[in-house]
Amino acid sequence: MFIIHGSSRENGNTEQLTKMITEGISVSEVQLRTKNIRPINDQRHAELGFQPVDDDYEQISKEMLEHNTIIFSTPLYWYGMSGLMKNFIDRWSQSLRDKELNFAEKMKTKKMYVVIVGGDNPSLKALPLILQFKHIFEFVGASFEGYIIGKANSPGDIRLDSNTIQQANALNLKLKNEN
Amino acid sequence: MFIIHGSSRENGNTEQLTKMITEGISVSEVQLRTKNIRPINDQRHAELGFQPVDDDYEQISKEMLEHNTIIFSTPLYWYGMSGLMKNFIDRWSQSLRDKELNFAEKMKTKKMYVVIVGGDNPSLKALPLILQFKHIFEFVGASFEGYIIGKANSPGDIRLDSNTIQQANALNLKLKNEN
Amino acid sequence: MFIIHGSSRENGNTEQLTKMITEGISVSEVQLRTKNIRPINDQRHAELGFQPVDDDYEQISKEMLEHNTIIFSTPLYWYGMSGLMKNFIDRWSQSLRDKELNFAEKMKTKKMYVVIVGGDNPSLKALPLILQFKHIFEFVGASFEGYIIGKANSPGDIRLDSNTIQQANALNLKLKNEN
Amino acid sequence: MFIIHGSSRENGNTEQLTKMITEGISVSEVQLRTKNIRPINDQRHAELGFQPVDDDYEQISKEMLEHNTIIFSTPLYWYGMSGLMKNFIDRWSQSLRDKELNFAEKMKTKKMYVVIVGGDNPSLKALPLILQFKHIFEFVGASFEGYIIGKANSPGDIRLDSNTIQQANALNLKLKNEN
Numbered sequence: 001m002f003i004i005h006g007s008s009r010e011n012g013n014t015e016q017l018t019k020m021i022t023e024g025i026s027v028s029e030v031q032l033r034t035k036n037i038r039p040i041n042d043q044r045h046a047e048l049g050f051q052p053v054d055d056d057y058e059q060i061s062k063e064m065l066e067h068n069t070i071i072f073s074t075p076l077y078w079y080g081m082s083g084l085m086k087n088f089i090d091r092w093s094q095s096l097r098d099k100e101l102n103f104a105e106k107m108k109t110k111k112m113y114v115v116i117v118g119g120d121n122p123s124l125k126a127l128p129l130i131l132q133f134k135h136i137f138e139f140v141g142a143s144f145e146g147y148i149i150g151k152a153n154s155p156g157d158i159r160l161d162s163n164t165i166q167q168a169n170a171l172n173l174k175l176k177n178e179n
Numbered sequence: 180m181f182i183i184h185g186s187s188r189e190n191g192n193t194e195q196l197t198k199m200i201t202e203g204i205s206v207s208e209v210q211l212r213t214k215n216i217r218p219i220n221d222q223r224h225a226e227l228g229f230q231p232v233d234d235d236y237e238q239i240s241k242e243m244l245e246h247n248t249i250i251f252s253t254p255l256y257w258y259g260m261s262g263l264m265k266n267f268i269d270r271w272s273q274s275l276r277d278k279e280l281n282f283a284e285k286m287k288t289k290k291m292y293v294v295i296v297g298g299d300n301p302s303l304k305a306l307p308l309i310l311q312f313k314h315i316f317e318f319v320g321a322s323f324e325g326y327i328i329g330k331a332n333s334p335g336d337i338r339l340d341s342n343t344i345q346q347a348n349a350l351n352l353k354l355k356n357e358n
Numbered sequence: 359m360f361i362i363h364g365s366s367r368e369n370g371n372t373e374q375l376t377k378m379i380t381e382g383i384s385v386s387e388v389q390l391r392t393k394n395i396r397p398i399n400d401q402r403h404a405e406l407g408f409q410p411v412d413d414d415y416e417q418i419s420k421e422m423l424e425h426n427t428i429i430f431s432t433p434l435y436w437y438g439m440s441g442l443m444k445n446f447i448d449r450w451s452q453s454l455r456d457k458e459l460n461f462a463e464k465m466k467t468k469k470m471y472v473v474i475v476g477g478d479n480p481s482l483k484a485l486p487l488i489l490q491f492k493h494i495f496e497f498v499g500a501s502f503e504g505y506i507i508g509k510a511n512s513p514g515d516i517r518l519d520s521n522t523i524q525q526a527n528a529l530n531l532k533l534k535n536e537n
Numbered sequence: 538m539f540i541i542h543g544s545s546r547e548n549g550n551t552e553q554l555t556k557m558i559t560e561g562i563s564v565s566e567v568q569l570r571t572k573n574i575r576p577i578n579d580q581r582h583a584e585l586g587f588q589p590v591d592d593d594y595e596q597i598s599k600e601m602l603e604h605n606t607i608i609f610s611t612p613l614y615w616y617g618m619s620g621l622m623k624n625f626i627d628r629w630s631q632s633l634r635d636k637e638l639n640f641a642e643k644m645k646t647k648k649m650y651v652v653i654v655g656g657d658n659p660s661l662k663a664l665p666l667i668l669q670f671k672h673i674f675e676f677v678g679a680s681f682e683g684y685i686i687g688k689a690n691s692p693g694d695i696r697l698d699s700n701t702i703q704q705a706n707a708l709n710l711k712l713k714n715e716n
Contacts, residue, residue, distance in 0.1 A: 008221045042187045079314040083266030090262045128310035135258035366579045400545045437672035441624030486668035493616035
């Protein structure tokens with residue numbers, strides 16, 4: 001299982017929630033805030049195509065491809081995923097053109113989960129983001145297995161969102177059984 | 180009028196469409212791909228609050244605040260705005276805490292437009308992004324005046340999307356009259 | 359607490375789920391399929407305004423207004439609420455013009471819940487319906503307190519959706535405490 | 538071309554807009570308000586399956602199946618299609634089980650258009666309905682060719698929505714050429 005953390009804050013509410021979901025499960029994970037990931041430079045139509053970029057994207061994406069289950073864990077920033085995570089996903093356009101990667105082939109088999117924590121009525125206002133992830137996963141042919149939307153404002157508040165914690169525990173059980 | 184270009188490609192379809200919309204109108208604009216904008220570092224809950232960041236964000240955001248009408252022009256990357264643009268908007272959280280900026284006060288009065296060009300059925304698959312912008316503009320109290328969603332794949336294809344061009348021309352007339 | 363059942367089937371999955379949510383709570387309820395509710399005849403602009411309709415709508419809507427908490431319980435028919443329920447809500451336009459009812463005034467104070475059961479990936483494909491209810495409740499100024507989306511195809515299948523049942527039980531506890 | 542009118546008002550704004558779209562084109566059409574269409578009685582799981590219903594549904598649906606292009610024309614009632622139209626679509630579940638109809642087979646080839654007129658910010662608040670139609674058409678395998686969302690409150694106001702009228706005229710040209 002591979003976790004992509006999109007939060008800019010260490011051990012924030014979203015990370016805490018994701019930890020509950022993956023407790024007792026062996027995971028690989030990346031905190032995007034600790035990495036250097038350049039925005040996509042759309043060279044799909046450039047004569048020479050995409051040029052290599054000297055940053056951490058390629059290594060992270062390759063690690064991602066090795067796992068069957070991927071968790072996208074992001075706070076709800078301005079009613080979307082964080083820019084950190086969006087830049088990571090934008091770069092998939094480059095990976096899709098990399099003939100050696102077999103990116104498209106490998107993504108098709110993956111099981112995707114989304115974990116979001118927001119402060120402003122997220123059970124309603126995160127729904128456009130869920131719909132966006134639906135399109136993303138459909139495009140690469142991956143299976144959107146589930147999502148959890150938590151509510152928290154101040155640090156640690158996610159522990160007060162009992163309904164979400166219950167869902168996290170249930171998902172934890174499910175993932176343990178699958179693993 | 181201020182235009183925020185989120186595309187990574189110079190003079191791409193989205194920019195061409197936005198040019199049609201603003202033809203003959205005096206505009207200020209920024210190409211985010213030519214600027215250095217760091218992802219947000221969420222220090223809302225840090226003891227010292229947000230710390231200054233040495234990049235181009237502050238200058239751009241201040242310029243944005245001087246205009247009454249703002250156009251968000253972005254290609255549809257993975258069914259959302261580009262990471263370049265998302266990082267710019269994520270940083271508004273910092274501006275909201277800057278007491279000297281009067282960010283919240285000034286944003287309330289603004290008229291917002293969104294211009295999107297996508298290749299994969301954008302008239303349906305860009306709708307989650309429109310809903311996200313709706314939430315963004317509601318949060319800052321700005322008025323969501325309108326949006327145009329164009330369809331294009333290869334460079335220059337937007338000129339074949341006659342329905343969208345017609346809408347662009349109509350919006351151009353409206354904006355000229357308002358200006 | 360008032361429950362509006364929109365299903366056409368007696369004791370179907372949606373009703374079973376709603377029963378779990380309200381177990382041990384004294385409720386008033388209406389099965390719309392057993393009632394005669396005419397589609398709205400939009401006479402907002404007619405000279406004489408809305409004319410009385412000889413059906414069950416008025417009695418049901420008056421009963422609804424007497425309760426603080428309302429549960430909209432509907433199967434996901436064609437990715438929306440049932441036509442039975444939609445006709446009921448469409449008629450609110452008439453109630454809003456009835457000066458003696460104080461419909462608008464009374465709806466503002468209500469707490470709304472939505473219960474949906476669908477067979478085709480409802481956790482994603484019922485989201486447009488959730489967004490529609492959001493607009494409906496915002497229009498009347500009521501509070502959208504929560505929703506539960508269950509998955510079931512054959513009769514009784516809802517009992518296999520353990521994640522949803524867990525949420526139903528949690529909501530049951532919450533409602534009991536509030537009552 | 539077949540037009541399904543869901544409005545409860547004769548010659549209302551939605552009908553006027555749809556007339557502009559189909560001017561000069563030979564169409565068959567049905568005003569659902571003049572027909573008797575019962576809500577679905579979900580007998581998918583009943584021993585004997587769906588029983589015949591004595592109303593106008595079957596005749597209308599058969600007429601619909603004879604056309605390649607179908608326009609769903611509905612005012613935005615409570616942020617959804619009218620209950621009149623929803624009851625018509627709900628009944629498709631019955632048609633899908635009717636072995637002689639070949640409903641599924643025939644629907645797959647159809648080109649669908651949606652015309653909506655609303656009064657309360659429809660360009661944003663009708664989007665959940667567009668997403669619902671997307672799911673509906675995907676389910677039957679039909680092609681969602683396009684939609685137009687107009688804004689009008691009082692009778693005749695649609696004629697003031699110049700942007701929408703322009704789109705209507707453009708669609709009219711396109712449909713004329715296809716026909």
